[in-house]
Amino acid sequence: MQQTFDDLRRERSTAGGGMLGFVLGTFAETSLGVARENLAALSRAKLARHHRSALVGLLLFLPFGIVFPSIWLDITVVRDLLTGDGGRPNVLGWTMIVGGLLLLPVAFVVTLLPMTRKEPDRKRRLYAVNLLVCAVVSLPMATTLHGIGEELYRCEIRGIPSCD
Numbered sequence: 001m002q003q004t005f006d007d008l009r010r011e012r013s014t015a016g017g018g019m020l021g022f023v024l025g026t027f028a029e030t031s032l033g034v035a036r037e038n039l040a041a042l043s044r045a046k047l048a049r050h051h052r053s054a055l056v057g058l059l060l061f062l063p064f065g066i067v068f069p070s071i072w073l074d075i076t077v078v079r080d081l082l083t084g085d086g087g088r089p090n091v092l093g094w095t096m097i098v099g100g101l102l103l104l105p106v107a108f109v110v111t112l113l114p115m116t117r118k119e120p121d122r123k124r125r126l127y128a129v130n131l132l133v134c135a136v137v138s139l140p141m142a143t144t145l146h147g148i149g150e151e152l153y154r155c156e157i158r159g160i161p162s163c164d
Helices: 002-014 019-044 049-072 076-082 091-115 128-157
Strands: none
Touching (some): 049 076, 049 091, 049 128, 091 128
């Protein structure tokens, strides 16, 4: 591999091409190859039922797990994509917000399901991976529900005026 890399680098430098383009192209090609090989290995592997449900739960968590931290950290690319004027969400923004919030309980339940089933020996098992994914999913669920409950309490129960 090193010999091939050196030959390609030497060929590129004698042809007058820039090294930055060569390095970036090699990096991109290698990264894509690594990702392709890992995906192929993952598809060949027989995952246990509880691992599959943890993976599905994590995938259902992704819209929330990517968008909301990006908004909180004020990443301008994400903010501009999800808002029309930099403030109020556009259609894509509302879809990601509402969809992400609705997928959180689904991710929690899907991840928890294998631990509710009895195994052939009539016992239930706890799976560390599933518990970890449940913890990751339950944190934003709890904080969101707390925020909604606090606002409802202040605005509806206590009747504080101008409670937006």
